[in-house]
Amino acid sequence: MRIHDIGGEFALIDRLARQSPITHPDLLAGIGDDAAVIEGSSPDADCLLVTTDMLVESSHFRRDWATPEQIGIKAVACNVSDIAAMGGTPTFMFVSLALAADTEVAWVDALYRGMADACRRYGVVLAGGDTTHAQAVTISITMLGRVAPPNLRLRSHATPAEYLCVTGPLGGSAAGLAMLSAGLEPPPYLKDRHLAPGCRLDVSAGIAPLARAMIDISDGLAAEVNHICDRSGTGADIVVADIPIHPSVREAARLTGNHPLDFALSGGEDFELLFSISPGNRQRLDDQGIQVTTVGAVTDAASGRMLTFPDGRQTPLSGGYNHFSEKGKDPE
Amino acid sequence: MRIHDIGGEFALIDRLARQSPITHPDLLAGIGDDAAVIEGSSPDADCLLVTTDMLVESSHFRRDWATPEQIGIKAVACNVSDIAAMGGTPTFMFVSLALAADTEVAWVDALYRGMADACRRYGVVLAGGDTTHAQAVTISITMLGRVAPPNLRLRSHATPAEYLCVTGPLGGSAAGLAMLSAGLEPPPYLKDRHLAPGCRLDVSAGIAPLARAMIDISDGLAAEVNHICDRSGTGADIVVADIPIHPSVREAARLTGNHPLDFALSGGEDFELLFSISPGNRQRLDDQGIQVTTVGAVTDAASGRMLTFPDGRQTPLSGGYNHFSEKGKDPE
Numbered sequence: 001m002r003i004h005d006i007g008g009e010f011a012l013i014d015r016l017a018r019q020s021p022i023t024h025p026d027l028l029a030g031i032g033d034d035a036a037v038i039e040g041s042s043p044d045a046d047c048l049l050v051t052t053d054m055l056v057e058s059s060h061f062r063r064d065w066a067t068p069e070q071i072g073i074k075a076v077a078c079n080v081s082d083i084a085a086m087g088g089t090p091t092f093m094f095v096s097l098a099l100a101a102d103t104e105v106a107w108v109d110a111l112y113r114g115m116a117d118a119c120r121r122y123g124v125v126l127a128g129g130d131t132t133h134a135q136a137v138t139i140s141i142t143m144l145g146r147v148a149p150p151n152l153r154l155r156s157h158a159t160p161a162e163y164l165c166v167t168g169p170l171g172g173s174a175a176g177l178a179m180l181s182a183g184l185e186p187p188p189y190l191k192d193r194h195l196a197p198g199c200r201l202d203v204s205a206g207i208a209p210l211a212r213a214m215i216d217i218s219d220g221l222a223a224e225v226n227h228i229c230d231r232s233g234t235g236a237d238i239v240v241a242d243i244p245i246h247p248s249v250r251e252a253a254r255l256t257g258n259h260p261l262d263f264a265l266s267g268g269e270d271f272e273l274l275f276s277i278s279p280g281n282r283q284r285l286d287d288q289g290i291q292v293t294t295v296g297a298v299t300d301a302a303s304g305r306m307l308t309f310p311d312g313r314q315t316p317l318s319g320g321y322n323h324f325s326e327k328g329k330d331p332e
Numbered sequence: 333m334r335i336h337d338i339g340g341e342f343a344l345i346d347r348l349a350r351q352s353p354i355t356h357p358d359l360l361a362g363i364g365d366d367a368a369v370i371e372g373s374s375p376d377a378d379c380l381l382v383t384t385d386m387l388v389e390s391s392h393f394r395r396d397w398a399t400p401e402q403i404g405i406k407a408v409a410c411n412v413s414d415i416a417a418m419g420g421t422p423t424f425m426f427v428s429l430a431l432a433a434d435t436e437v438a439w440v441d442a443l444y445r446g447m448a449d450a451c452r453r454y455g456v457v458l459a460g461g462d463t464t465h466a467q468a469v470t471i472s473i474t475m476l477g478r479v480a481p482p483n484l485r486l487r488s489h490a491t492p493a494e495y496l497c498v499t500g501p502l503g504g505s506a507a508g509l510a511m512l513s514a515g516l517e518p519p520p521y522l523k524d525r526h527l528a529p530g531c532r533l534d535v536s537a538g539i540a541p542l543a544r545a546m547i548d549i550s551d552g553l554a555a556e557v558n559h560i561c562d563r564s565g566t567g568a569d570i571v572v573a574d575i576p577i578h579p580s581v582r583e584a585a586r587l588t589g590n591h592p593l594d595f596a597l598s599g600g601e602d603f604e605l606l607f608s609i610s611p612g613n614r615q616r617l618d619d620q621g622i623q624v625t626t627v628g629a630v631t632d633a634a635s636g637r638m639l640t641f642p643d644g645r646q647t648p649l650s651g652g653y654n655h656f657s658e659k660g661k662d663p664e
């Protein structure tokens with residue numbers, strides 16, 4: 001039996017997590033959140049956050065599409081995004097890098113320049129790592145962060161009747177990728193969203209004290225809503241008309257024969273935040289000038305995870321939209 | 333200019349460290365020690381230790397030589413060894429794993445079983461990670477640890493007239509590798525040393541309070557002595573006759589046409605500890621029943637880093653023994 005037979009990467013992680021359940025009094029959260037949470041030395045001390053991501057050439061980036069600076073920026077941003085999703089502040093970063101011996105030193109210098117620029121932007125210190133040989137460039141980053149216990153946000157904290165909000169437009173990275181894959185030159189907005197994305201550390205510290213569950217959008221809105229529902233034991237209702245989609249994403253969908261909703265729901269790598277929040281605290285975010293978009297609400301588990309179209313029709317959030325859009329109809 | 337043109341991996345790390353000097357008030361040590369050291373929340377709180385290692389198929393392990401359990405054991409041990417070298421105790425581990433989609437699930441299960449066994453042995457909690465696709469199996473581990481500030485051992489702490497000691501016999505891993513490479517079946521001792529090594533967490537906590545500089549032997553004794561000398565600004569004199577070498581290593585050298593001293597000095601992956609210690613504290617180790625072997629002494633920088641043969645001849649520690657042994661003479 002091979003990995004693709006059991007359903008790929010997520011199924012493998014589930015299987016491994018079941019085999020070695022992780023329990024330790026200091027470990028407040030492990031596999032299943034954006035970062036592991038390790039309790040501080042006293043109850044009111046900051047918790048330590050740890051997240052790790054591995055980027056492999058061809059799977060995660062292409063050297064003919066992305067400059068080394070862009071690859072470095074994205075590698076840092078996707079890890080900072082995990083720390084931001086926990087309500088935390090990133091602190092120290094460790095980079096393990098596998099390179100072929102004939103890699104151009106200038107390429108590696110530029111990769112590190114991109115990482116160093118992103119580290120400065122997010123206030124992260126590159127504190128160590130490892131360098132080794134491989135055929136495919138492989139970048140493994142471990143990011144540490146800290147969070148005061150009241151601001152710690154887990155995927156498991158959603159409660160019915162809370163709003164579900166996102167911090168920005170979705171589908172941009174996937175739209176940029178679709179254009180590149182089709183041999184088209186994406187407009188700068190989509191190129192940036194795919195090749196050198198930022199993350200929402202700029203608003204996460206303001207959102208965290210008011211939100212309940214939080215997660216970053218790295219696998220598409222549908223997957224992230226399902227992650228929150230899985231961990232919180234809730235349902236969700238996502239309102240199609242309220243999902244923020246940039247005009248360039250709609251245009252890219254048209255040019256590549258896709259549906260913009262597919263980019264937003266299952267595209268991934270947007271690195272925006274999805275969170276649940278009480279109606280009262282949602283108002284407080286507005287009052288503080290933190291701009292977010294309400295895309296739906298948390299419901300009880302029995303209601304399922306649904307996608308509601310403008311005409312009132314509903315379809316299950318998991319995969320239904322793919323099937324729907326394949327019929328060539330515009331569900332919006 | 334390519335990486336091999338500037339001298340490979342170590343030269344690249346030096347170059348990157350020069351380009352982005354790492355300074356942060358909380359970062360007591362970064363690139364250049366076995367682990368990064370991050371100060372605790374108060375001066376007497378434990379420091380956080382962080383080390384990361386990436387193992388790539390073909391470069392670091394071969395699936396036709398090593399069982400997945402062995403690969404898992406070694407991946408954990410080499411990271412625990414880094415924490416032990418700082419005088420610390422390992423706590424939490426994070427594993428990023430890149431696998432081909434057609435990897436056998438049973439192989440991955442066995443890899444994790446090996447890691448879990450090693451984690452239990454060393455008291456480490458596997459707390460998270462990432463799984464992704466690649467052609468070559470790639471295992472990137474980040475290990476956290478903690479150390480009380482008085483027990484923190486850095487490479488830079490050696491002082492002339494201290495002894496240089498090692499915790500066990502050297503060259504076993506390299507000898508095992510040489511036999512496997514020559515198509516010979518290594519004896520169990522060498523096979524274990526190369527394919528499923530342990531590390532010296534069993535004695536590191538006893539040694540750390542008494543030692544000065546400490547490092548783990550992952551790149552051969554010569555390289556590690558040079559690392560200590562580089563960081564401490566000292567010289568060193570290593571006495572060839574005192575280097576502990578297992579009889580199986582001598583036999584493997586004979587069978588493969590190598591010199592046992594080469595295995596010990598430049599073989600690598602022994603995961604024993606090398607440390608400097610005052611003569612008085614050296615005696616205390618004996619009194620405590622901690623068995624170590626004195627292999628030389630720290631000298632002043634002007635004396636250089638030397639290897640002393642039984643007949644009194646000296647040769648520079650860096651590379652000289654390779655040249656020497658190539659002549660086919662037995663320098664012992």
